[in-house]
Amino acid sequence: MRRTRSARSRSWLCRLTMIGVIIGWTTGASGAPITVTTALPVAEGEFMVREQIIFNHGDSDPKTKARERTARTIVSVLAYGVNSDLAVFAVVPYVSKSLKAGASAIGRHADGLGDMKIFGRYTLFKNNFNGGSFRIAPVAGLKIPTGNSNRRDALGRLPISVQPGSGSWDPFGGVVITYQTLDFQIDAAISYTVNTGANSTANGFKFGDVSRLDGSFQYRLWPGKLGSGTPGFLYGVLEANLVHQQNNHVNGIEDAGSGGTRLFLVPGLQYVTRRWIAEAAIQLPVMQNLNGMALRDHYTARAGLRFNF
Numbered sequence: 294m295r296r297t298r299s300a301r302s303r304s305w306l307c308r309l310t311m312i313g314v315i316i317g318w319t320t321g322a323s324g325a326p327i328t329v330t331t332a333l334p335v336a337e338g339e340f341m342v343r344e345q346i347i348f349n350h351g352d353s354d355p356k357t358k359a360r361e362r363t364a365r366t367i368v369s370v371l372a373y374g375v376n377s378d379l380a381v382f383a384v385v386p387y388v389s390k391s392l393k394a395g396a397s398a399i400g401r402h403a404d405g406l407g408d409m410k411i412f413g414r415y416t417l418f419k420n421n422f423n424g425g426s427f428r429i430a431p432v433a434g435l436k437i438p439t440g441n442s443n444r445r446d447a448l449g450r451l452p453i454s455v456q457p458g459s460g461s462w463d464p465f466g467g468v469v470i471t472y473q474t475l476d477f478q479i480d481a482a483i484s485y486t487v488n489t490g491a492n493s494t495a496n497g498f499k500f501g502d503v504s505r506l507d508g509s510f511q512y513r514l515w516p517g518k519l520g521s522g523t524p525g526f527l528y529g530v531l532e533a534n535l536v537h538q539q540n541n542h543v544n545g546i547e548d549a550g551s552g553g554t555r556l557f558l559v560p561g562l563q564y565v566t567r568r569w570i571a572e573a574a575i576q577l578p579v580m581q582n583l584n585g586m587a588l589r590d591h592y593t594a595r596a597g598l599r600f601n602f
Contacts (some may be wrong), residue, residue, distance in 0.1 A: 296360075297305060324511030324528035326480045326573045327561050327595060331509075332430035332471035333418060335374035336601070337446070343370040345597035351590040357552020360589055362454060365389040367409070370599075388440070391457045401448065405457040407440040414469070425474040438461040446475040453498050460492040461499070475519060480509040490542070496554035501539030508533045511563065525566040528573045530574060540584065561595070569600045 323567075325331055326458035335341050345368045356453040366547050367387045386407035393400040412434020420427045440458020444451045467484025483506050489500025515527040534557040541551040559576025583589060 324478050324513065324530065324563050324565060325570060325572075325599070326478075326507075326509035326511065326525075326532060327530055327563070327572050327597070328521060328532050328534055328576065329480045329507040329509040330414070330467075330469045331478075331480050331481050332414070332428040332469040333426070334377055334428075335372045335380040337374045337376050339371040339374050339601050341370075341374075341599065341601045343372075343597060343599035344368070345370075345594060345595060347595050349590065349593045350587050356372075358585070360588065361393045365401065369448070378419075379413065379415050381413045382411065383515045384412075385439075388457050390457070392455045394451060399448070401446055401451055401455055403441075403444045403451055403455050403457055405441055405444070408458045409437045409439040410434055410465075411437065412465070425472070427473075428471045430471075431466070432469055432482075433466040434464070436461075437484070438462060448485045459488070459490070459500060461488060463488050464549065467505075476501055476513050478509075478511045480507075482507045495546040499542040501541050503536065503538045505537075506535040525564055528563040528565060528567065530559070530561040530563055532570070532574070533557065534559065534563070536574070551587050553581065553583030553587055555583070555590065556580040557590075557593075569598060572597050572599075 325333070347364075347366040347368065349364040349366075350362070365388070369385045369387075370382060370562045371385075372380055372382045386409075387405070388401075388407040389404035391400055391402045412432055414430050414432045416428055416430045418429040422518075436459075436551060438458050438460050441451075441456040441458070442456045442460030444456055463486055465484060467482055468532040469480065472479045484504070486503040486505075488502055509530065509532040511528045511530050513526055514529050516523055535554070537554045537555070539551045541548045555556045556579050557576050558579050559574050563570060563572040565590040573596045574594075574596065576590075578590045578592075581589050
C-alpha cells in the first residue's frame with residue numbers, strides 16, 4: 294500500500310530529529326569544503342561523523358517540464374583516522390525521489406537506503422609550516438549497491454532516475470590537494486568513477502562513467518583578528534564543480550540522449566567551533582551542456598553538521 298504524503302513527511306521529520314540528537318562534539322577551528330573532499334587528516338584513533346541534508350530539483354526541459362524531478366537525501370558519513378596519514382570513510386545515503394511526467398501525469402515516488410560508498414584517503418605528501426599546511430592525498434574506493442534498484446509501483450517498474458539504488462558495483466579514485474592557513478583554505482580534487490552496471494541486478498542499465506574537477510575556497514569572515522575567548526569562527530565558502538558524464542547504456546546499446554557536462558557554483562557559509570561545524574550552501578548550475586532529454590538541475594540546497602569524537 295502506498296504511503297500518504299503526510300506519512301512520508303512524518304517519517305522525514307523523525308529522521309531529522311534523530312540527526313539533531315546525535316550532534317554534540319567536534320574538534321578543530323578551521324573551515325572545510327562542503328561539496329569537495331579535503332586532504333586534511335582525521336586525527337589518529339578518532340572518529341568523525343557528518344550529517345548532510347540535500348534537496349535537489351530539476352527537470353528535462355524548463356519550458357515544457359516534460360519531466361520534473363525532486364530528490365531529498367540524508368547523507369551519513371563516518372570516518373576513522375587509522376594513523377596520521379591514512380583515514381577510512383563510509384558514506385550511507387537515505388534517499389527520497391519523485392518524478393512527474395507532464396502537467397497532469399501521475400507522479401512516481403520511491404524512498405529508501407541508497408548505495409553505500411567506502412573509501413580510503415592516504416596523505417602522500419605533507420608540508421606543515423608556521424600557521425598552515427599543504428597536503429596531497431590520493432583517494433580510492435567503491436560504491437556498493439546497497440540500495441534497491443528494482444522498485445515498482447502500480448504502473449510497473451520505476452524509472453532508473455527514481456530508483457534508490459543503481460544496482461552496480463562502481464570503483465572510483467582521485468587526488469585531493471589542500472592548502473590551509475589561519476585565514477583561508479583552498480581544496481582541489483580530481484576524480485573518476487567507473488560505472489559498471491549492465492548486470493542482472495542493474496536490469497541491464499549502465500550509467501555513464503563520471504569525471505569531476507572540484508575546487509573550494511573558504512575564507513574567515515569573523516572574527517577579523519584571532520584571539521582568545523572567541524566562541525566560534527564564521528567562514529564564507531565558494532566552490533565550483535565541473536562534472537562530465539558519458540552516455541548511459543541500456544542492454545549494451547548506447548543512449549545518445551543521455552550524459553553531458555555541467556558546471557556548478559556553490560556559495561555557502563560555515564560556523565566553526567572547537568566542538569562542531571554547521572554549514573549551508575546552494576549549488577547553482579551555470580552551464581549544462583546535456584544530450585537530448587537528460588534531466589537538468591535547477592538547484593541543490595545543502596545543510597549539514599559534523600563533529601569528531
